[in-house]
Amino acid sequence: MDEKERDLYRKLPLEDVFEAIADFGPGEQPRSHREVLTRFYPDYPVLPIEFLKDDPAAIEEAFAEKPIHHFLSSGTTARDRSRSSFSVKGLKDYRDLSIKSFLAVLARFFPNPTHVPGLSMIPDTKEWPTSSLAQMIAWIDEEMPVNYWHDKLEAPSEPVWLFATGFHIVAFADEGGYFPLPPGSIVIETGGTKGKTRSVTRDETYTLIQKCFGVDKNHIVSEYGMCELASQAYDFVENPKGPDVPLHDRWFRFPAWAQTRILDAEQTIRKEGDGSLVIDDRARSDMKTPFRTEDRVTLKGDGSFQLQGRVAFSPLKGCSLLAEDILKNQNELLRNEKPRAGTYTKISDDELKLRAEKIHGLAQTMVKDPKFHKLVHKSLLLEKPVEWWIQDLKASVPQSVDEWIKAAHASQNQSPSWLIIPPRTHDFALMHPLFLASVLNLDVVVRETKETELLRYYQDLFEGYWTFSIVSSDWRLEEGTVLPAQSILVFGSDETIEILKDATSHPVQGFGSWITLSAIHVSTWDQDVWVKDAFSLRQEGCMSSRLLIVWDEETPKHLEPKTVKLGDLTQGEQLHLAHSELDLALHGFEVFKRSSTHDIVLAHKKYTPGETIEDLLSSRPLTLPIVRANRSALRELFEQITKNPSLKLLSVDKPTRVAAEPLKSVILRDIGRANEAPWTGWHGTDPLFFPED
Known part of the structure; x- marks a missing residue:
């Protein structure tokens, strides 16, 4: 933005801030990764917003002035957070124009917007020092009176504006909060509730605002912003005094200095x-x-837009769960939880055999049950992953009563009751512990998953013989919690499990970070058996392969192009794969040409000595990076496997198995069978029910 443009926007009348259509030429191609980005987007330069998380320093090097302040996006760990930096001039532009657009919103409701007092549920910058939202409220506070929320806040007598995040509103409502605002007041809400409180829809949030603050829907405004931007979009209605405008008829608008476009699944800017x-x-x-x-x-032609959700999929983390999914406050030691009473009594051998016979029959019924197959399809959606996973399940379930008994003993249970917390990526991981718990007649509570119908199916399957309880997916462990079981079994990241073990005095059996790789000789490339290893369970299971190594005595110079289609993808999934193509190209991979936007993304590159396996992995599902290597490079990659405890499983073809035999720290499986996880009473290298104290 030059001085002329800056002066134009600062002098723009408030009534024109959201009316003028942003119509200016495309920006500049970035310095970082210019060759790849220009190849993908030659006519309209685009920078993936993930750059501010993956390599913010490279972005800052291109600044005309040295950055003096940065904000961080919300996230559980430092590596999950974007860093958005500003120079002195950049910070001033951010301040001046964010205040300008905020006043333009207030002007839609109040004749003298600068004189309207404000209330903020957003904490101040001392409490949220790296929050761009807290900083924006602080800047507004410099221009007009703002009271920060506290318990003794007096009810205003004149119309006000209230700014709050969704999770503050939900928390206030759940505490029975009621703070009626004077007629004519407005509430501006922003952000979601994930990980902070129970999850609610935007429509439910509006209902809570009406109930707690006494404003009508037309006097509720949603804000769309992020730390990576300096501008905010708002979805105010044109006539606040008119009939209520339903949410599906409301559109976000950025101010005149922010232009909107879309990137479609074919990598075209529109x-x-x-x-x-x-x-x-x-x-x-x-x-x-x-x-x-x-x-x-x-997106409409006038630049206004409606949010349809996130581009499909979260980053791949295997059977991952974050600390915020389990603990109400992950920084709090929970030494006052109250476990449910009970003493473990080992069942007799005769009873164990009878129970194993019954559960064996139920398991065999389940794997053949069309109703179960329909529920699996409802979860996985795509035909091929459903077909492959049913095959894997049939191979994983114990094939005889003796195998069930052996698995029950191998699980090494010492606790009468368990709380099982499945991963958030998929629900099938709980089947193994659930069925073995039924054999052992354990008292089990399962935290509800996204696929409640599957949980109900299991309950119906066991009905009359064994049962388990279900707690809400919103359940969190917090100080004073009555724990519904004596021990906890959780699928999560290594970090999450350690945080949970430190926070609670109860036994925790945690199954943490797990990465699976596949390696084949180039002669196996045409057989496609490696496709099943990667994309069974849509690549969201911990045993789904995330990197394919293709080797020969000398590095293969090229691979015959492949296209793989698993089924018809949603629009969000197609957009996700468009992002994946660019991600891999930016990391030096050559992306195989796809015949349609429904094809999954495959990309290959020659292995460079010194590259780490972590650098080669993609964090996106339905995406497979492929590394071409010679025998020496294969040995180097195998050496990395022995040193990384997260690399737990390797699927190989016959020529590769000979080279992989010395790997003692990793589970070896035949190519095409990576997702077969035999129910042996162990998960990987650990017994299911033997928690560390």
Whole structure:
């Protein structure tokens, strides 16, 4: 933004801030990864917003002035958070224009917006020092009176504006909060509730606002913003005094200095339609390149848009669960939980045999049951992953009563009751512990998953013989909690499990980070058996392969192009794969040409000595990076496997098995059978029910 443009926007009348259509030429191609980005987007420069998480320093090097302040996005760990930096001039533009657009919103409701007092549920910058939202409220506080929320806050007598995040509103409502605002007041809400409180829809949030603060829907405004931007979009209605406008008729609008586009699944930038939101934010004056976000929108020709959700999929983390999914406050030691009473009594051999016979019959009934197959299809959606996973399940379930008895003994249970917390990526991981718990007649509570119908199916299957309880997916462990069991079995990241073990005095059996790789000789490339290892369970299971090594005595110079289609993908999944193509290209991979946007993404590159396996992995599902290697490189990669405890499983063809035999720290399986996880009473190298004290 030059001085002329800056002066134009600062002098823009408030009534024109959201009315003028942002119509300016494309930004500049970024310095970082310019060759690849120009090849993908030659006519409209685009920078993936993930760059501010993956390599913010490279972005900051291109600043005309040295950055002096940065904000961080929300996230559980430092590596999950974006860093958004600003120079002195950039920070001033951010301040001035965010206040300008905020006043333009207030002007829609109040004749003298600068004189309207405000209330903020957003904490101040002392409490949230790296939050761009807290900083924006602090800047507003410099221009007009703002009271921060506290228990003794007096009810205002004149109309006010209230700014709050979704999770603050939900928490206030759940505590029975009621704070009626004077007629004519407005509430501005932003952000979600994930990981902070129970999850609610936007419509439910609006209902809670009406109930708690006494404002009508037309006086509720949603804000869309992020730390990576300097501009905010709002979805105010044109006539606040008119009939209530339903949410499906409301559209977000950025101010005149922020231009919107979409990126469609075919990697084309468009002025309207459905796709990933692209924002050219001129208030973000340190940056000259538009951002491509991970938000899926419907965009109109006038630049307004509706959010349709996130681009499909979360980053791949195997059987992953974050600490915030389990603990109400992950920084709090929970030494006052109250476990349910009970003493473990080992069942007799005769009873164990009878129970094993019964459960064996139920398991065999289940794997053949069309109703169960339909539920699996409802979860996985794509035909091939469903077919492959049913095959894997049939091979995993014990094939005889004796195998069930052996697995029950191998699980080494010492506890009468268990709380089982499945991974958030898929629900099938709980089947093994659930069925063995039924053999052992244990008292089990399962935290509800996204596929409640599957849990109900299991309950119906066991009905009259054994049962388990279900707690809500919103359940969190907190100080004073009555734990519904004596021990906890959880699937999560290594970090999550350690946090949980430190926080609670109860036994925890945790199954943490797990990465699976596949390796084949180049002669096996045409057989496609490796496809099943990668994409059974849609690549969201911990035993699904995330990297394929293709080797020969000398590095294969090329691979015959492949296209793989698992079924018809949703629009969000197609957009996700468009992002995946760029991700892999930016990391030096050559992406195989896809015949349609429904094909999964395959990409290959020659292995460079010194590259780490972590650098080669993709974090996106339905995406497979492939490394071409010679025998020496194969040995180097295998050496890395022995040193990384997260690399737990390797599927190999016959020529590769000979080279892999010395690997004692990893589970070896035949190629095509990576996702067969025999129910032996162990998960990987650990017994199911033997927690560390």
